[in-house]
Amino acid sequence: MLDHVPASGCDTRPILRERGQREVFCGLTGIVWMHRKIQDAFFLVVGSRTCAHLLQSAAGVMIFAEPRFATAILDERDLAGLADAQEELDRNVARLLERRPDIKLLFLVGSCPSEVIKLDLHRAAQRLDRRFNGVRVLNYSGSGIETTFTQGEDACLAALVPELPSTDSAQLVIVGALAEVVEDQWRRLYAAMGVTNLAFLPARRAGDMPAVGQGTRYLLAQPFLAETARLLDARGARHIPTLFPLGAEGTTAFLRAGAESMGVGAGRFAEATAAAEARARAALEGPRARLAGKRIFFFPDSQLEVPMARFLTRECGMEAVEIGTPYLHRAHLAAEMPLLPAAATLSEGQDVERQLDRCLAARPDLVVCGLGLANPLEAQGITTKWSIELVFTPVQGYDQAADLASLFARPFARRDMLRV
Numbered sequence: 001m002l003d004h005v006p007a008s009g010c011d012t013r014p015i016l017r018e019r020g021q022r023e024v025f026c027g028l029t030g031i032v033w034m035h036r037k038i039q040d041a042f043f044l045v046v047g048s049r050t051c052a053h054l055l056q057s058a059a060g061v062m063i064f065a066e067p068r069f070a071t072a073i074l075d076e077r078d079l080a081g082l083a084d085a086q087e088e089l090d091r092n093v094a095r096l097l098e099r100r101p102d103i104k105l106l107f108l109v110g111s112c113p114s115e116v117i118k119l120d121l122h123r124a125a126q127r128l129d130r131r132f133n134g135v136r137v138l139n140y141s142g143s144g145i146e147t148t149f150t151q152g153e154d155a156c157l158a159a160l161v162p163e164l165p166s167t168d169s170a171q172l173v174i175v176g177a178l179a180e181v182v183e184d185q186w187r188r189l190y191a192a193m194g195v196t197n198l199a200f201l202p203a204r205r206a207g208d209m210p211a212v213g214q215g216t217r218y219l220l221a222q223p224f225l226a227e228t229a230r231l232l233d234a235r236g237a238r239h240i241p242t243l244f245p246l247g248a249e250g251t252t253a254f255l256r257a258g259a260e261s262m263g264v265g266a267g268r269f270a271e272a273t274a275a276a277e278a279r280a281r282a283a284l285e286g287p288r289a290r291l292a293g294k295r296i297f298f299f300p301d302s303q304l305e306v307p308m309a310r311f312l313t314r315e316c317g318m319e320a321v322e323i324g325t326p327y328l329h330r331a332h333l334a335a336e337m338p339l340l341p342a343a344a345t346l347s348e349g350q351d352v353e354r355q356l357d358r359c360l361a362a363r364p365d366l367v368v369c370g371l372g373l374a375n376p377l378e379a380q381g382i383t384t385k386w387s388i389e390l391v392f393t394p395v396q397g398y399d400q401a402a403d404l405a406s407l408f409a410r411p412f413a414r415r416d417m418l419r420v
Helices: 027-037 049-059 085-099 112-116 121-131 151-163 180-193 226-234 247-261 266-283 285-291 305-314 352-362 371-379 401-419
Strands: 015-018 041-047 069-073 105-110 136-141 171-175 198-201 216-220 295-298 319-325 345-349 366-369 384-386
Touching (some): 027 151, 041 049, 041 085, 085 105, 136 151, 171 180, 171 247, 180 266, 247 305, 305 319, 319 352, 366 401
Parallel strands (some): 015 345, 041 105, 171 198, 366 384
16 A cells, blocks of 8 residues: 655655565564673573564574573463463572572563463562662563564663653753764763763663753664664653664764754764764675676564665665565654655565565565575575674764675675675
């Protein structure tokens, strides 16, 4: 079905909306990067052995590692209602906190099995929070029944927002899990502009989460944080719409929007960022030489597809055939949409069979998709890039722009080596 509803005030691009079979990972995958970000948090998934295998495989955890996540296994007796799952959960949490006294924030993460048997993890989190002093216990759902894998991060941050302290002080908050190297770079750039009242959500430690309130202005570093943004708005914070920080163009627009909201003038902003932006544009020349003129097709998976397409077409010279995304949040993507190539098809939702037919007919040079589609497409002679790599790798900011472009150039290099 084609809709001609404008996505922003100046963009009347038709959008192909599809419903049908979906091919996506579940939100539990977000734990893999979230547990690295919040260094004294622990994620306890209440799920099946399949959930445990997914996390272990996605994280690549070795036998001697001490990760900050685990799975409380629901077995057949739990699923059949023959056992007291709540009582067993309490015992598991007690053993965990006795063994890991460094945990300050514990997330009980729901899964498809726990939701099917209607296990009330919200009440369990409240009960355990009262029981264990010094450990904040929260819950969210990582179920993949109706979500994509990046929404696990959104659900996690949304669970944090109601717990944040209140403040009316003027401040800038950057929302979304970022690599520490990116966070450090942005702190330096904003400090050079004179912006010191800067915070990140999530913070690296549970005790350092920012306060929010009427004086808070926030930037979304990720396009998939819809529920987190809604709850921040309800707390009185104000969203600053802009491009997402992918590539030199996106990063400059992103940082400028934050700087302007804090009263930084254009001259001071340019003085702080000009060298970093020039360095990023120069570094992009290498991967651009391999990517320019190549045709790319995005299957809907990570919700990063729209800003990724903008970066690859405008800064790397690629041609977008189709830009598929699971959900199209128009308010958050209002700055991105007018910059997409007019010839590209923009689709929302997923009907795998129809999208595969369009992809095979178009024969693009590169397809960005989930793991489940990559091997079948490679068997058809089509080069692919796993979309999950785009959230496991630091891609935001100036110094990561060339690394991001190289992620898309690498499959072509691999293909050429295999031909030899």
